[in-house]
Amino acid sequence: MRVNGAVESLDVQPWVSLLDALRDRLGVTGPKKGCDQGACGACTVLADGVRINACLALAVQYDGREITTVEGLASGEELHPLQAAFIRHDGLQCGYCTPGQLCSAVAMLAEHRAGMPSAVTERSGELTEAEIRERMSGNLCRCGAYNGIVDAIRDVAAQEAR
Amino acid sequence: MKPFAYVKPADVAGAVRAVSGEPGAKFLGGGTNLVDLMREGVERPDTVVDVTGLPLDTIDELPGGGLRIGALVRNGTLTADERVRARYPVLSQALLAGASAQLRNMATVGGNLLQRTRCPYFYDHAAACNKREPGGGCDALGGLNRSHAVLGVSGSCIAAHPSDMCVALAALDAVIEVESVRGTRRIPMTGFHRLPGDTPEIETELAPDELVTAVELPSAPFAARSRYRKVRDRASYAFALVSVAAALEVRDGAVTAVRLALGGVGAKPWRAHEAERILLGGPAGEESFTRAAEAELAGADVRPGNAFKVHLARATVVATLRELNTGEGTA
Numbered sequence: 001m002r003v004n005g006a007v008e009s010l011d012v013q014p015w016v017s018l019l020d021a022l023r024d025r026l027g028v029t030g031p032k033k034g035c036d037q038g039a040c041g042a043c044t045v046l047a048d049g050v051r052i053n054a055c056l057a058l059a060v061q062y063d064g065r066e067i068t069t070v071e072g073l074a075s076g077e078e079l080h081p082l083q084a085a086f087i088r089h090d091g092l093q094c095g096y097c098t099p100g101q102l103c104s105a106v107a108m109l110a111e112h113r114a115g116m117p118s119a120v121t122e123r124s125g126e127l128t129e130a131e132i133r134e135r136m137s138g139n140l141c142r143c144g145a146y147n148g149i150v151d152a153i154r155d156v157a158a159q160e161a162r
Numbered sequence: 163m164k165p166f167a168y169v170k171p172a173d174v175a176g177a178v179r180a181v182s183g184e185p186g187a188k189f190l191g192g193g194t195n196l197v198d199l200m201r202e203g204v205e206r207p208d209t210v211v212d213v214t215g216l217p218l219d220t221i222d223e224l225p226g227g228g229l230r231i232g233a234l235v236r237n238g239t240l241t242a243d244e245r246v247r248a249r250y251p252v253l254s255q256a257l258l259a260g261a262s263a264q265l266r267n268m269a270t271v272g273g274n275l276l277q278r279t280r281c282p283y284f285y286d287h288a289a290a291c292n293k294r295e296p297g298g299g300c301d302a303l304g305g306l307n308r309s310h311a312v313l314g315v316s317g318s319c320i321a322a323h324p325s326d327m328c329v330a331l332a333a334l335d336a337v338i339e340v341e342s343v344r345g346t347r348r349i350p351m352t353g354f355h356r357l358p359g360d361t362p363e364i365e366t367e368l369a370p371d372e373l374v375t376a377v378e379l380p381s382a383p384f385a386a387r388s389r390y391r392k393v394r395d396r397a398s399y400a401f402a403l404v405s406v407a408a409a410l411e412v413r414d415g416a417v418t419a420v421r422l423a424l425g426g427v428g429a430k431p432w433r434a435h436e437a438e439r440i441l442l443g444g445p446a447g448e449e450s451f452t453r454a455a456e457a458e459l460a461g462a463d464v465r466p467g468n469a470f471k472v473h474l475a476r477a478t479v480v481a482t483l484r485e486l487n488t489g490e491g492t493a
């Protein structure tokens with residue numbers, strides 16, 4: 001598979017999760033193991049741009065796919081706009097959930113642009129606070145940095161709209 | 163996780179051959195339920211047959227105005243399909259009410275149909291659970307049963323069926339298309355899941371070697387006016403305590419078509435036939451909505467932890483029908 005643009009070839013047993021393959025085999029430790037059961041979002045990565053929980057994915061199922069983790073969001077030394085906004089708006093405290101939040105937010109903005117509905121709006125409308133909270137509900141933050149996270153995402157969504 | 167062999171067939175024939183005569187084989191869709199249960203040691207397959215390479219990921223028009231949804235269509239894709247949103251909004255809403263965006267991107271329609279209960283004792287090897295170990299007993303009967311079912315339960319198991327999607331499919335009279343080495347057959351959604359009886363480990367009519375290939379939605383013009391309501395402990399990302407899928411057509415104050423199904427309260431996705439019978443042809447209004455809900459719930463078998471669900475279900479049915487009747491908040 002390709003991980004953050006680099007081709008990686010590895011032999012894994014079929015029961016190894018994508019999360020463990022990334023962290024333990026490839027040393028890509030951005031995605032975190034929070035619950036290991038799909039309930040927290042700390043392990044969120046992008047598979048061909050689509051956000052998934054790497055803890056419930058078997059690595060073998062993603063053979064040949066393009067995986068992006070938080071390490072792959074910046075271009076060189078330049079932070080991704082969402083990374084910069086998380087810093088500006090204090091979108092983190094301990095930082096454990098942040099790699100998952102960032103990957104999730106990148107894909108969430110793309111889903112919204114593509115017209116994906118949510119439980120808040122059946123038509124993809126403006127990204128209100130309620131809308132962002134619903135669309136980001138798969139990412140928990142034990143430190144409760146939600147206000148900063150929502151502000152950061154709104155900020156980037158507004159920049160994109162300009 | 164117990165080690166297993168992994169195969170990824172490229173066509174349906176190869177997939178059904180791979181499980182034929184192999185009782186230890188299991189299909190793998192998005193993995194969001196099976197991988198979790200394998201990690202917990204509740205599921206212990208010898209062979210995992212990954213079906214995500216099969217060409218069953220399209221949504222197609224059926225002659226006569228229905229839709230055929232491939233078993234590998236991802237839950238997220240289904241929520242966004244314009245035809246589903248316009249013709250069967252209850253289905254899109256039910257899916258959007260479940261899990262998280264990440265999980266919906268992974269989960270398949272086939273896997274959602276076959277997902278297993280979230281009864282905490284089912285996951286806990288220290289607890290007695292007839293579903294996990296037949297004959298072992300059921301710790302939920304006298305234990306924590308706030309999340310458990312009140313309709314269709316037995317003395318062996320009171321687990322609630324967890325799926326939101328299935329409640330909408332039960333209301334829409336969906337038909338499940340399945341295939342095995344013996345050929346293809348079609349099972350109505352309302353008869354797809356089984357009540358626990360004294361074999362709670364057998365959850366559906368699907369034989370272990372049968373693959374779900376598609377879900378068919380029959381044409382249902384009145385379903386353009388349909389709604390899914392879910393009540394849960396958190397605003398998002400939690401299973402239903404109670405949910406309602408409903409479609410309602412009213413002409414001159416009388417109910418001319420109605421479909422009603424309940425989630426969170428049933429041992430299986432619960433089609434409310436009795437309530438529909440009372441509503442059809444009668445006046446649309448608070449009194450008849452309440453009477454219908456009460457009749458459906460009359461057979462509820464409650465425990466101390468989940469007795470509240472009867473009132474909550476009645477109120478949610480009435481509120482959903484009222485909303486469809488007055489047009490408030492419908493798309």
Ligand SMILES: Cc1cc2nc3c(=O)[nH]c(=O)nc-3n(C[C@H](O)[C@H](O)[C@H](O)COP(=O)(O)OP(=O)(O)OC[C@H]3O[C@@H](n4cnc5c(N)ncnc54)[C@H](O)[C@@H]3O)c2cc1C
Pocket residue numbers: 037038039188189190191192193194195196197198213233237259260261262265268269270271272273274275276277324325326327372373374375399400401402
């Ligand atoms: C944290 C969390 C929260 C959740 N919240 C909700 C919620 O609020 N509402 C809700 O409805 N669901 C919820 N879910 C459950 C989720 O919807 C299911 O896990 C998902 O739909 C299963 O689909 P899958 O493709 O990942 O199935 P898999 O895990 O791949 O498979 C599940 C089962 O289906 C079988 N199977 C898969 N495909 C086929 C096929 N084509 N033919 C025959 N058998 C097949 C497998 O053998 C397995 O037994 C939640 C899950 C998690 C982890």
Ligand code: SF4
Pocket residue numbers: 279281282283284290291292293294299300301302303318319320321362
């Ligand atoms: S309710 Fe069903 S799943 Fe839960 S412990 Fe009892 S037998 Fe097991």
Ligand code: FES
Pocket residue numbers: 032033034035036037038039040041042043044053054055056
């Ligand atoms: S570690 Fe994957 S969702 Fe929590």
Ligand code: FES
Pocket residue numbers: 091092093094095096097098140141142143144145
């Ligand atoms: S910043 Fe600590 S968990 Fe989110």
